[in-house]
Each structure stands twice: as C-alpha cells, then as structure tokens.
C-alpha cells in the first residue's frame with residue numbers, strides 16, 4: 001500500500017493501562033460520521049483547492065523564470081512560511097542548507113525580523129540573481145512587510161527593476177501587496193481567499209518555493225488528493241484523520257493537554273513545526289461557536305528522536321499523565337552509514353559494530369515506544385515508508401483534515417485566530433501606525449501604572 005501509515009496500537013486499552021477503550025470510540029460512531037459528512041459538504045478552502053488546477057497551472061507557467069535565479073528568498077511568517085520551511089527541510093534539505101551543486105535556486109526562508117538573521121541571509125545573496133517572494137495573505141503583517149521594504153530597498157539601491165526581482169503571493173483582492181502589484185505590474189500569485197494561512201501550504205504559498213527548489217509539486221498534490229479520499233471514509237476505524245482526532249479529543253477530555261510530535265528523522269523534524277501552528281492556532285480558543293467561554297486547546301510540542309530521548313523522554317515516561325506522543329518513523333533513509341566493528345577488547349561497544357545508523361535510530365524509536373507504553377503513556381506512530389513528495393502531501397492533508405474534525409469536536413471555529421490581534425495592535429500603536437495614537441497612549445499609561453517588580 002502506497003503512502004504513510006498510522007499505528008494506533010498504543011493508544012488503546014488494554015495495551016496501555018489508561019488507554020481509550022473501543023467502546024468509547026464506538027459511542028462516537030454516529031457523531032463522527034456526521035462530522036465527516038459536514039466537513040465534506042462545507043468543503044473548507046483547504047479541501048476545495050485540491051479540485052482546482054488553476055493555482056498549479058499558474059506556477060508551472062512561470063517555472064522557468066523562477067528557476068533561472070540563483071537565489072529564491074521567501075519573505076513571510078507563520079502560515080506564510082512554516083509550510084515552506086517544512087517542505088524544504090523535508091524534501092530539499094541539501095539545497096535549503098546550500099550544500100549541493102544546485103541546478104535550482106538556493107532557497108532561503110526569512111520568517112523573522114531578527115536583524116542578525118535577516119542580515120546573514122542578505123550577506124549570502126547577490127541581488128542581481130535573486131528573486132524575492134513576498135508572501136502574506138493579509139498583506140499587512142509587520143514582519144513580512146518590513147522585510148519586503150528592506151528587499152525592495154536593496155533592489156532599488158542596485159538600480160534593478162523591482163518587477164524582475166519580486167513576486168508576491170497574496171489575497172486576490174485585498175491588502176497592500178495586491179495594491180502595489182496592480183499599480184506596478186509585479187507578478188502576483190493568488191492565495192484562495194477561503195484558505196487561512198496555516199492551511200495554505202498546498203496553495204501557491206508553499207508550492208512556489210517548493211517548485212523553485214525542484215520539489216515534485218504534482219506528486220505533493222497527488223498525495224494530498226489520495227489522502228482526501230482516505231479521510232472521506234465515514235467508518236472511523238478506516239479513517240486516520242477521524243480516529244486520530246477522536247483519540248486526541250477523548251484524551252484531551254481526560255486531562256491530556258499536550259500533544260507531542262516526535263519525528264525520528266532530522267528531515268521530517270520541521271513537519272512538527274508546521275503542525276504546531278496548525279494545532280495551536282486552530283484549536284486554542286476562548287469561545288465556542290455559541291459564544292460561551294470555554295478556553296480550550298491542546299498544546300502542541302515538537303521533539304526530535306533520538307536527540308530528545310536524552311532531554312525530554314524522562315518527563316514523557318514518568319511525568320504527569322497529560323501528553324499524547326506521536327512518533328514519526330522513517331523506514332527507508334536516503335543514505336545510511338555502517339558503524340565499523342570494534343576491537344574485541346572494547347566489548348561494551350561491540351553490539352554496535354556492523355550495524356547501521358538507521359538500524360540504531362529505529363531501534364531507539366522502538367525502545368521509546370515500548371517504554372512509553374510500559375509507563376502507561378498513550379503513544380502512536382506515523383510511518384513514512386520513505387520521504388517523497390507524495391507522502392509529505394499526505395501528511396499535510398491528513399493533519400489539516402484532522403484539525404477540522406477536532407475543531408468540530410471541540411465546538412469551536414478552527415479557522416480564526418482572534419487571540420493574536422491584541423499583540424499586533426500594540427506593535428502597530430507603539431511603532432506609530434496611523435490611527436493607533438489613542439491606543440498607544442492607553443497602553444503606555446497602563447504599563448506605567450503597573451507596580452514594578454524587576455530583579
């Protein structure tokens with residue numbers, strides 16, 4: 001069977017002591033059937049986009065142009081960067097780290113306004129041979145916009161034509177980027193308006209830099225489409241998104257407030273970073289759909305195997321019963337390294353000699369899985385037979401769908417993020433944005449009045 005697999009064995013009783021029972025799941029059969037039907041009927045943007053080839057066609061049209069550059073620099077943050085980073089580190093890691101003899105541009109993703117970080121990227125690129133892809137759904141985000149202004153300033157200071165070194169990815173109608181693009185004729189790709197940032201990896205947001213880096217975007221989308229078929233199954237025991245969402249929900253109700261994602265593969269590690277935004281912003285909500293205060297959410301945490309066995313697993317095994325751990329196993333690594341046999345006097349090391357690193361890593365994964373289960377901690381496993389665009393596309397989509405289901409189970413709106421607004425507003429006010437003068441005053445006064453405690 002092609003694609004990724006889900007192993008839920010250690011989520012269930014009696015395999016783990018405090019495990020969810022099949023009866024618990026059975027009790028939700030009808031409800032889950034209804035939820036799946038509802039989502040398929042509502043067809044949220046991230047589902048709908050798989051049926052529309054226009055976004056893919058558009059980027060394929062400009063493939064030659066974007067690949068003619070030496071450097072491709074994404075300027076975006078949150079949903080306008082995390083999917084891109086996950087794609088590059090997973091499917092194009094050597095290029096992303098600038099280590100290979102490339103035929104495609106080097107990809108940089110600038111998702112912060114840390115001046116040391118931004119400067120270090122700028123140090124590495126020659127503006128003459130660089131294309132900057134400014135990505136912002138809203139076209140207002142301070143980080144993306146300030147980095148855009150910096151890039152633009154550099155382009156202009158070199159006497160280069162902005163049209164030849166900029167491409168925008170933004171809303172089809174709204175936002176300042178769209179306005180600039182219209183006025184100046186800058187090439188611009190559309191983010192479907194009904195697709196929120198954290199669900200947009202399979203739109204031009206993620207696809208363009210993926211294509212620039214030589215990733216098979218068609219296979220990526222094929223993976224997502226095959227997963228759509230799988231998660232459309234109304235039988236919860238055959239639907240990984242539904243079963244996973246329900247298990248997370250039932251554990252959450254029992255006090256399991258944390259969801260750890262722990263890939264045993266450096267290449268797959270930053271999929272967990274993408275997942276963190278998806279799970280956190282979609283499900284962490286103060287109000288439910290009826291306007292009642294509920295303060296729900298499950299904290300997503302990322303960990304790397306085997307590295308974090310030596311940092312986090314003590315807590316996972318013996319700490320509070322508040323975590324569900326999703327291990328990610330890679331069956332076939334692209335490369336492997338054999339551990340040399342040792343001189344017989346070092347008998348304590350002889351068990352390693354002749355084995356491979358992948359064997360060791362996956363045995364460690366098994367060890368963690370076994371230990372977690374013995375300690376009664378719910379854990380599951382996603383298995384990647386290998387890393388390819390199809391499997392990664394499946395991964396993105398199954399989690400998007402699972403998040404939509406979890407949103408329904410929690411009875412919240414999984415597609416908004418009102419909780420991020422206040423911090424943004426303060427930044428606007430204190431950075432002197434027009435219209436925020438009164439608010440700036442209010443903030444300053446409030447802070448001044450505070451009883452200080454600084455050591």
Ligand SMILES: O=P(O)(O)OC[C@H]1O[C@H](O)[C@H](O)[C@@H](O)[C@@H]1O
Pocket residue numbers: 077078079080135136137138139140141144197198281417420
């Ligand atoms: O794509 P943008 O509109 O620039 O948004 C980038 C990010 O900004 C916000 O803070 C939201 O919380 C994120 O969900 C979003 O992905």
